[in-house]
Amino acid sequence: MIESWRWFGPLDAITLPEIAQTGATGIVTALHEISYGEVWPREAIAARRAMIEAAGFTWEVVESLPIHERIKRGEGDLAPLFANYRDSLRNLAAEGVKVICYNFMPLLDWTRTxxxxxxxxxxxxxxxxxxxxxxxxxxxxxxxxxxxxxxxxxxxxxxxxxxxxxxxxxxxxxxxxxxxxxxxxxxxxxxxxxxxxKLYEGIGRDELRANYKRFLQEVVPCAAELGMRLCVHPDDPPRDILGLPRIVSTAEDIAWVLAAVDDPANGLTLCSGSLGANPANDVPAIARRFADRIWFAHLRNVRKEPDGSFEEAAHLDGDTDMVALIAALLAAEAGRDTPLPMRPDHGHDLLADIGRATHPGYPLIGRMRGLAELRGVARALRK
Structure with a gap:
């Protein structure tokens, strides 16, 4: 697997030279400064790629190329938004970036208290x-x-x-x-x-699924033509939030997504922390079931409680058998032409990170610890 690191670009307090000391070789990032729904210009993509390569990394994955809320709501004339998304895919492909992580969570991304x-x-x-x-x-x-x-x-x-x-x-x-x-x-x-x-009133699970399927039908053929891989990120947490339906929370949800447009370009980001927060999910089993459609992996762990609470555990602790999961991902990777990008997802604030103004969940030392632990498991399994 390609050891990657999420970097928020110029917005990130953690620098590329610091990331180099973790041992990661790939960068996962996005043009966060561009508003949802606008085209990512090729020139901006090229400039970000040059910055990453000058520091000795490869740009492995875009996380995320966001989906406009109007697409999720199925609201108004969406043709320009779909066209812009396809243009962004073409510009990314032209610069050699071909794995795209995105989500279809209404309104909010991950939610913590x-x-x-x-x-x-x-x-x-x-x-x-x-x-x-x-x-x-x-x-x-x-x-x-x-x-x-x-x-x-x-x-x-x-x-x-x-x-x-x-x-x-x-x-x-x-x-x-x-x-x-x-x-x-x-x-x-x-x-x-x-x-x-209020804008989501009347939009339930069936309506959101219909809007999602339309999005996939509009963009997956373009991604396939470009040799790209779109990888949906599961809901975080995998349950309805604020009365909004979540439709990528279980194995059966994932099966529906992948069947909605049955093409290798329509794939999955296997996020062990998001999926692991649902007691019904067996994360290693999910990895084995969808092995041929996993194009990116987020590895972290959670510890669940009976009332629905959970917290982010150390990467090898928590409720998910991380050794079994990494074994499943290595098996999924075997025989592919290209290795599977993964990144240590989230991490504890430790040591000098305490009080440092990093993005919540994305400290330097806690993720470096996680990467080292995950690296050790992967190398032991390969032996």
Whole structure:
């Protein structure tokens, strides 16, 4: 596997020379400064590629080429947005970048309630606390339907938290939930989030699937013609959030996506942390089932709790058997013309990273530790 590293470009506090010291050889990045729906100019792609190559890396994967919210909602004349997406694919292919990670999560990307949850031995991790999410949806956002989404005990604990929390603490929760949005995009305040959610009224699972299938039908043939691989990222967490349906959360969801346009260009980003947060998912089994359509891998681990909470564990700890998963990915890679790019996904804030202004979940030392552990497993399995 190609050991890769997510880098947020000029927005990233971690520099390419620092990444070189981790042993990673590939970079995973995007043009985060370009607004959703606009064409990525070839000149901008070439400049970013030159910056990466000058530092001694290859640009292995785009993460992400975002999908405009109007496409997810199926709203209005979408032909220009589909055309722009295809043009961006053509410009990326012309610069030799042919693996594209994206997601079809409505409105938000990954969602957490705590960005600095303490871990044993020191350091901090990302955490999803069910009662805090309940408090946010019910008590802060005022979404009436959220009452039915949480057990009574979780709702009660969330209400107690809300009553005891001061305004700064509540704002901290909003900030954490908004932090999954990449790059420099504006975050929502409560009023803005309510307005954005209103645009999704009437869009359930079936409607979102129909809109997703249309997107695939519009762009996968272009990707196939260019020799590219589109790799959907699973929902994070793999459950409905804010009343919005999530449709890439289980093995059966993935099977539907890959069958919607049955072409190798329509593939999967195997994210062990996202999938691993659903108790019904056997992540190594999912990797074995879809081995011929996995074109990119995010490797991290989570530790789940009965009420739906989870936290990000060290890469070899947690609930997913990482050794079995890496064995499945190595088997999937065998016989291919090109190796499988993977990256250590997320990491604990450790040592000198504590207090450093890195993107949440993306510290230097915690991910370097994870990469070293994953590298050791892969080399042992190859022996």
């Amino acid at each position: 705590d960005l600095k949850a303490p871990v044993a031995g020191g350091g901090a991790c990302l955490r999803f606390e069910a009662y805090k999410m309940a408090a946010f949806e019910i008590n802060m956002l005022g979404r009436a339907e959220a009452e039915a989404d949480y057990p009574a005990a979780v709702r009660a604990r969330g209400a107690a938290w809300f009553q005891s929390a001061d305004e700064a603490t509540r704002e901290g929760l909003l900030h954490a939930i908004m932090s999954g949005l990449p790059g420099a995009y504006d975050r929502y305040d409560i009023a803005g989030l309510r307005a954005a959610l």
